[in-house]
Amino acid sequence: MSARRYTVISADCHAGADLLDYRPYLEKRHHDDFDAWAATYVNPYEDLLADTADRNWNSARRLTELEADGIVAEVVYPNTIPPFFPSASLMAPAPTREEYEQRWAGLRAHNRWLADFCAEAPGRRAGVAQILLNDPDEAVREIRRTRQAGLTGGILLPGTPPGSGLPELYSQTYDPIWAVCDELGVPVNHHGGSASPPLGEEPAARAVFMVETTWFSHRALWHLIFGGAFRRHPGLTLVLTEQGSGWIPGVLDMLDYYHGRLVAAAARTATAESKFGAGLAAAMGRGPSEVWRDNCFVGASFMRPHEVPLRDRIGLDKIMWGCDYPHDEGTTPYSREGLRIAYAGLPPEEIAAMAGGNAARVYGFDLGLLDPIAAGVGPTVEEIARPLDDVPQGATSPAFARGGSVRVW
Template identity: 80%
Template sequence: MTERYTVISADCHAGADLLDYRPYLASRHHEAFDAWAATYVNPWEDLAAPEAERNWDSDRRLAELEGDGIVAEVVFPNTVPPFFPSGSLVAPAPTREEFVLRWAGLRAHNRWLADFCAQAPGRRAGVAQILLNDVDEAVQEVRWAKEAGLTGGVLLPGVPPGAGLPELHSRVYDPLWAVCDELAVPVNHHAGSASPPLGDEPAARAVFMVETTWFSHRALWHLAFGGAFQRHPGLRLVLTEQGSAWIPGVLDMLEYYHGRLVAAVAPGTAKAATAEAKFGAGLAGSMGKGPKAVWRDHCFVGASFMRRHEALLRDRIGLDKVMWGSDYPHDEGTCPYSREALRTAYAGLPQKEIASMVGGNAARVYGFDLALLDPIAARVGPTAAELAEPLPAPPPDATSPVFAAGGGARVW
C-alpha cells in the first residue's frame, strides 16, 4: 500500500453566517442582536459570498480540505461574532455594556462551534474564545468549552499597549492559567491579536505588517518572565500564524537577558555581577527556569504555510514543537495547493520528521486520534513519494507567501 502522510492543519478558521448566531444567543439579547445585525458591515473580503460559505458549510469544507490532502483541522475563529465591530481577535470591549454584549457574542460563537465540530467527529479541534476583562468569566467559559468537546483549547486575546487591561505577565490571570493547567487545555495566541491601533493611512498599514507578528510574540516572554509556567507546570502555549524562523534568535535573546538579570553577586564582593542584575531581583525564584527550558517544556508553534528556511531550522526550534497549518480559508493560506506547499517546505527531509510536523505533533497537542484519521489519510493524504520531490515551480495563481520569490530570506 502507498505510504501517505496524515496531515492535520494546526491553523484553519471558521465561523457562522451572521444570522445563524441568533439561536445561540439568550433571548434577552435578541433585540440588541437584530439592531446590531441591521447595521453590520462586513469588514473582510473572505467573508463575501460565495466563498464565505467555506466558513460554515461543513460538507464543502470537508471536501475542500480532503481535496487538499488534509484530514483534520484546528479551528480558530474567522467570521465576526455578534456585537463586535470587527474581528474579535483585535477588538477589546471598552465599556461594561459592550463587555456584556460581546461576551454573549463570544459564547454564541463557542456554542455554534461546538455544534460545527460535532458534524465531523474527531476531525475538528475547535478553539474557544474568551475575553480577559473578567477572569472569573473566562475561567467558567474554559470549563464549559472542555465539557462541550472543544479540544482546540482557548484563544488568548491580545493585550496591546493602551488596552486598559493588566499586562499578560500579571498574576491577575493566574486563575485562567490554573484552569487550563488543570484541564489540559492549550492556550493559543494567534497573530494579529495584540497590535495597538495605528490608523489606516498607507504608512500605518505598512507598520502594522512589520510589527504585527512581534506584538503576537510578546505573549511568550510575558508568560515566561511572569512565572506562569513555574506556577502552573502543565500550562501549554501555542503561538500560531506568526512564522517560526524567529524562534531560535528570540530564545537566544531571552536567555541572554535572563542570564544577565539573575546573575549572582560577584564572588568576594557585594557588587552585582552584571549591570542588569539590579532589575532582576526575585526573577530567578518566580520563573524557576530559563526561557529556553520554558520553550522546551511548555511551548509549541503553529507554523502556518511553513517556508523552506523554517523547516531547515526545525532542530533549533524543536522538531516536536512544529505544527504545520494551511490557514484555510484565507487568501494567504495554501489551499488548494497544500501539497505543493508541503513539497516546497519539506522535500528531501526524513519521512519520520515530516510526519511529525504535518500531523503527529498536532495530534499530540490537541488530542486527535490518529487511529481514526490514518484510514482517511490512506485515501486522501499526500504520498511520501510526492513530498520527497522538490517543487519545480510554484503554481502560477497561488497567493500564499510560501510560494513567494525570495521567501527564504524572511526572518519571521
C-alpha cells in the same frame, strides 16, 4: 502516517457562522439588541462578502475541499464577526465596561456554534474557544463549559496591547486562567494579529502594522515566561500560531541572555542593574529555553523553506504545519505543493511529525481514526519527496513567495 501516505492535520484553519446564524446561539435576552445591531452592521471584510464566504460555515464543502487538498483534520480558529463586535474578534480592541456584557454574549454564541460545527465532523475538528480577559473568573467558567461541550482546541488568548486597559499578560491576575488550563489539559493559543494596538488606516499605518504585528504577538511568550506562569502551572501548554517560526531560536537566545544576566545581576546588590533581576530566578524557575522545550509549540502554518533548516533548533516535536484555510494567504488548494516546497528531501518521519503527528499530540486527535482517512486522501511520501520546480499559477500564499531554486512569477 498511514503506510505510504501522510496524515496531515492543519494546525491553523478558521471558521465561524454566517452573521444572522449566530442569533439562535445567543441567550434570548440579547435577541432584540442583536436584531438592531445586525440590521445596521456593515461587514468590513471582502472575503466574508464573497461567494466563497460559506467555506467558513458550510461543513460539507469544507470537508470536501480539505480532503481534496490532502488534509484530514484541522484546528479551528475564529474568522467571522461574532455578535456585537465591530470586527473579527482577533482584531477587535478590548471591550469597554459598557461593551463587556454584550461582547461576552457574542463570544459565547460563537463557542456554542463552534461546538455544533465540530460535532458535524467527529474527531476531525479541534475548535478553539474564545474568551475575554476582563474577568478571569468568568473566563474560567467559560473554559470549563467549552471543554465539557467538546471543544478540544483549547482557548484563544487575547492580546493585551498598549492602551488596552488590561493588565499585561505577565500579571498574576490571570493565574486562574493558567490554572484551569493546566488542570484540564487545555492548550493556550496565541494567534498572530491578535495583540497589536490600533494604528489607524493611513497607508503608513497599514505598512507599520505588517512590520510590527508579529512582534506584538511574540510578546506573549516572554510575558508568560518571565511572569512565572509555567513555574506555577508546570503543565501549561502555550501555542504560538501564524507568527512564523524562524524567529524562535534567536528570540530564545535573547531571552536566555537576559535571564542569565538579570539573575546574575540580582546577586550583586551593589550594582544599578541588580534591581532589574530582583526576585526573577525565584519567580520564573526554569530558564526560557527550558520552558520552550517543556511547554511551548508553534503553529508554523505554511512553513517557509528558509525556516526548515532551523527545525532542530526550534524542536522537531514543536512544529505544527497549517494551511490557513479558508484565507487567501493560505495554501489551499495547493497544500501538497506547500508541503513539497518546505519539506521535500527531509526524512519521512520528520515530515510526518510536523505535518500532523505533533498536532495530534497537542490537541488530542485520534490517529487511529484519521490514518484510515489519510490512506485515501493524504499526500504520498513519494509526492512530498519531490522538490517543487514550478509554483502553481493560481497560488496566492506567501509560502510560495521564495523557494530557493523555485521559479517565482
